[in-house]
Amino acid sequence: MAEGTATGRWEALRIHVRDFLAERIAQTEPDRKPFPHFVVSGLFPADVYEQMLDWLPDPDLYSPVDEYKYANTGGDSVRDKLGMTDEGLSRLPEERREFWTAIRNALSDPLVKRNVFRQLSEGLIHRYGVSKNAVADLPGFPKPELYREVSGYQIKPHPDTRKKVVTMQIALPRDESQVQLGTAFYRLSVKPAALLGNFRGFEKVKQVQFLPNSAYAFCVLNTVTKRSWHGRDMLPEGAGVRNSLLHLYYEDAAKANPDVVTKYYPNAALRTRAA
Numbered sequence: 001m002a003e004g005t006a007t008g009r010w011e012a013l014r015i016h017v018r019d020f021l022a023e024r025i026a027q028t029e030p031d032r033k034p035f036p037h038f039v040v041s042g043l044f045p046a047d048v049y050e051q052m053l054d055w056l057p058d059p060d061l062y063s064p065v066d067e068y069k070y071a072n073t074g075g076d077s078v079r080d081k082l083g084m085t086d087e088g089l090s091r092l093p094e095e096r097r098e099f100w101t102a103i104r105n106a107l108s109d110p111l112v113k114r115n116v117f118r119q120l121s122e123g124l125i126h127r128y129g130v131s132k133n134a135v136a137d138l139p140g141f142p143k144p145e146l147y148r149e150v151s152g153y154q155i156k157p158h159p160d161t162r163k164k165v166v167t168m169q170i171a172l173p174r175d176e177s178q179v180q181l182g183t184a185f186y187r188l189s190v191k192p193a194a195l196l197g198n199f200r201g202f203e204k205v206k207q208v209q210f211l212p213n214s215a216y217a218f219c220v221l222n223t224v225t226k227r228s229w230h231g232r233d234m235l236p237e238g239a240g241v242r243n244s245l246l247h248l249y250y251e252d253a254a255k256a257n258p259d260v261v262t263k264y265y266p267n268a269a270l271r272t273r274a275a
Contacts, residue, residue, distance in 0.1 A: 017106035034205040036123030037218035078153040108142040108260035123219025140249035141256035149242040154234035159227035168217035172243040182208035186229040
């Protein structure tokens with residue numbers, strides 16, 4: 001359809017955002033310590049990011065992640081999510097549904113995936129034993145989800161399951177007042193401070209700043225010799241809502257978002273249905 005139609009408008013937005021994301025990620029300098037990762041600022045076009053904040057879904061549309069694991073002393077959930085499947089987004093008003101579908105599809109596009117994997121090549125080479133030229137073509141199927149976390153939420157250092165290839169989290173604050181709420185990267189340590197700290201036996205190596213329109217991504221490493229330890233101290237009282245978009249890449253297409261797999265990774269979708 002022509003760009004003047006509604007469908008054309010959203011497709012134009014998807015392509016614009018996809019190309020912007022791919023370029024910003026390609027321009028980012030990766031870091032290898034304490035494990036291969038990158039941090040990117042200005043990830044989305046500024047006007048698109050502002051629209052994302054203005055059109056965040058109503059909190060009532062989110063569901064608790066794990067009411068037993070993530071609950072405060074009163075039993076209320078401190079970590080909720082909204083899956084960005086067609087079904088998950090279907091309860092949004094039409095224009096907002098189309099907007100978030102375009103954002104989801106841009107983020108899930110293979111062009112973005114290939115650039116993410118290239119920037120994490122050192123970790124992926126370590127994990128899979130492939131050449132640098134083969135990294136971008138490694139299997140990786142996206143699953144983006146919106147998250148809301150509030151005071152009382154914490155998660156101890158963990159490397160992530162090997163079912164995940166890459167973990168990426170996009171910060172969605174309105175301003176810099178939540179800068180201290182970012183995820184931390186750790187390493188094992190027997191230093192006295194580490195043994196007496198909140199997470200015993202872990203030394204915090206890096207705290208990612210929770211800044212507007214920023215993100216981090218790392219290759220999931222969970223081996224005897226190297227692990228991508230990351231976690232989050234308890235969000236303090238008065239922290240407000242920590243809004244983010246968690247964007248994962250799985251080895252198995254069946255664990256990813258079925259709608260984007262069908263749309264952008266059709267061969268994988270066919271294999272999954274045939275299995």
